[in-house]
Amino acid sequence: MTAATDSTQSDAITGLPRLLPPPEEKDRKQDLDAHLERHGMLPYRERDGVLIADIETAGLTGRGGGAFPLHRKLQAVRDAADKRRRTPKVVANGAESEPASGKDATLLWLSPHLVLDGLQLAAQAVAADAVILYTHANRKHDVGERLREAINQRRLRSIDRIPVELAEAPARFLAGQETALLNHLAGRAAVPTFMPPRITERGLNDVPTLVQNVETLAHLALIARKGPRWFRSVGTDEEPGSMLTTMRRQDGQPKVAEVPLGIPLKALTGDLPAGSAVLIGGYHGTWVSGSDAQRLTMANSSLKEAQARVGAGVVITLPSDRCGLVETARVVRYLALESAGQCGPCFNALPRIAASLAEVAGGRFRKGTLDNIERWSGLAAGRGACHHPDGTTRFVSSALRTFASEIERHRGGRCSATSHEPFLPIPKATALDEQDWI
Amino acid sequence: MAEKLLVNPIDCKGHAACAELLPEAITLDEWGYPILDPRPLPPSLERHARAAVSACPTLALRLQRLP
Numbered sequence: 001m002t003a004a005t006d007s008t009q010s011d012a013i014t015g016l017p018r019l020l021p022p023p024e025e026k027d028r029k030q031d032l033d034a035h036l037e038r039h040g041m042l043p044y045r046e047r048d049g050v051l052i053a054d055i056e057t058a059g060l061t062g063r064g065g066g067a068f069p070l071h072r073k074l075q076a077v078r079d080a081a082d083k084r085r086r087t088p089k090v091v092a093n094g095a096e097s098e099p100a101s102g103k104d105a106t107l108l109w110l111s112p113h114l115v116l117d118g119l120q121l122a123a124q125a126v127a128a129d130a131v132i133l134y135t136h137a138n139r140k141h142d143v144g145e146r147l148r149e150a151i152n153q154r155r156l157r158s159i160d161r162i163p164v165e166l167a168e169a170p171a172r173f174l175a176g177q178e179t180a181l182l183n184h185l186a187g188r189a190a191v192p193t194f195m196p197p198r199i200t201e202r203g204l205n206d207v208p209t210l211v212q213n214v215e216t217l218a219h220l221a222l223i224a225r226k227g228p229r230w231f232r233s234v235g236t237d238e239e240p241g242s243m244l245t246t247m248r249r250q251d252g253q254p255k256v257a258e259v260p261l262g263i264p265l266k267a268l269t270g271d272l273p274a275g276s277a278v279l280i281g282g283y284h285g286t287w288v289s290g291s292d293a294q295r296l297t298m299a300n301s302s303l304k305e306a307q308a309r310v311g312a313g314v315v316i317t318l319p320s321d322r323c324g325l326v327e328t329a330r331v332v333r334y335l336a337l338e339s340a341g342q343c344g345p346c347f348n349a350l351p352r353i354a355a356s357l358a359e360v361a362g363g364r365f366r367k368g369t370l371d372n373i374e375r376w377s378g379l380a381a382g383r384g385a386c387h388h389p390d391g392t393t394r395f396v397s398s399a400l401r402t403f404a405s406e407i408e409r410h411r412g413g414r415c416s417a418t419s420h421e422p423f424l425p426i427p428k429a430t431a432l433d434e435q436d437w438i
Numbered sequence: 439m440a441e442k443l444l445v446n447p448i449d450c451k452g453h454a455a456c457a458e459l460l461p462e463a464i465t466l467d468e469w470g471y472p473i474l475d476p477r478p479l480p481p482s483l484e485r486h487a488r489a490a491v492s493a494c495p496t497l498a499l500r501l502q503r504l505p
Contacts, residue, residue: 194446343447344471379467385448 014234017258018242019218020110032153035113042117042159043224048127049078051224058228059240060220064093064213065312067300073210076200077126080208088128089204092119094135094214095169095176098282099425100314103244104214106256108135108143111218112150116164118217121224123162126210131162134181136169171427173338177386178211191340192386215244235261239299245313252423265296268315277318277402281311283331284391287324287402323417325406327424328399329361334426335392346389349380353396363410440478440504443487449498456499459490478504
């Protein structure tokens with residue numbers, strides 16, 4: 001899915017959108033000419049590694065969910081390459097395995113050349129000799145075809161110094177996890193491996209590897225042209241710049257918009273009447289009550305009060321006619337099925353938690369069920385090779401906290417939902433059925 | 439020099455030889471997987487820790503040197 005973009009955001013004052021084409025160009029084909037007209041030619045630096053200082057000043061952090069400072073990662077890869085005398089590789093991560101997120105697919109559809117520019121620039125920054133763009137097959141739009149076309153146009157004009165290899169992510173929740181991604185590229189199953197060593201030290205083919213979310217690379221491509229001060233002209237001092245967000249409200253349809261970091265959450269959620277709730281970050285994210293959400297902004301410094309993080313920018317407002325416990329139980333069942341099944345604490349805890357949540361969601365659950373969920377969550381968090389159990393248990397805890405009064409209703413055999421139509425998007429848990437991937 | 443216990447959760451199959459040999463720092467969860475004391479190992483336990491590491495049938499247990 002490439003979601004509808006929220007075109008009310010274009011603003012001469014804020015200078016947004018930056019990454020996405022302006023609303024006036026909604027119907028123009030976003031080809032290489034359109035990109036060059038708007039942004040100019042890709043500005044390679046005179047020497048490798050020179051861009052890193054600008055990235056540090058800009059304060060660009062990863063937009064894939066981790067929010068790690070990009071300059072530190074770039075430097076780590078360079079340092080590892082020097083120390084081990086290996087040539088690094090760069091992977092642009094467009095897997096977007098989070099079902100509730102549509103920003104990367106939208107970005108790749110509307111601004112592929114910014115991502116491709118950023119990929120070349122990141123490669124130059126770390127003196128890499130190979131670049132790969134890893135994307136997920138999309139049901140509504142053939143993103144792969146669009147990217148092949150874009151890469152071809154660039155090849156005809158000799159824009160890319162390193163030819164771009166395209167790779168397709170399997171339709172699994174963990175396929176975008178950085179070690180799972182590298183395993184897939186190496187011809188193995190797309191499941192995580194345990195770190196240490198970090199992939200910046202030993203990654204693909206044992207060389208230092210930089211894996212970056214496609215949105216991060218797009219920001220990089222603009223900072224290289226317009227400088228770090230321009231980047232910092234929106235956002236906050238601690239969390240500068242803009243970000244893409246995927247919002248869902250009453251109708252459940254995803255809308256992708258580019259917003260400044262620090263924007264009030266209210267601007268993204270719409271009205272938040274009493275008893276409403278917001279899911280921030282995605283399925284490893286955090287449920288927050290509507291009343292708490294009123295006071296928060298889209299910045300980690302604000303969200304941490306509610307134990308939430310910006311993550312990959314998913315903001316979902318639960319409609320008042322749905323039950324948060326029912327929706328959470330549906331998601332956790334999916335998350336349990338998506339465990340790689342490699343680590344004892346994860347593959348034991350998650351299915352049990354899912355079954356218990358289904359019991360709570362169904363009403364009149366057994367004594368001890370909530371205690372079990374809490375105990376299993378405590379046992380699972382931090383004891384897997386990746387953050388799947390941590391993220392899942394964080395999501396579960398936030399649901400039990402935010403929907404505490406609903407739990408009491410369920411205990412008494414009642415539920416406040418008046419609609420039983422599933423709301424949160426969940427792919428069919430099989431790689432065969434990509435039709436239902438949203 | 440200070441060391442702490444580290445387990446590769448993918449290689450770990452829950453044989454529990456480690457918990458047997460180092461009960462002071464390793465307990466088992468309800469499914470038989472090791473819960474490691476996260477603190478640096480006291481010197482008195484280092485010999486036993488090395489025995490536990492050697493005893494792991496899948497080589498999942500390691501000692502991590504602390505800076």
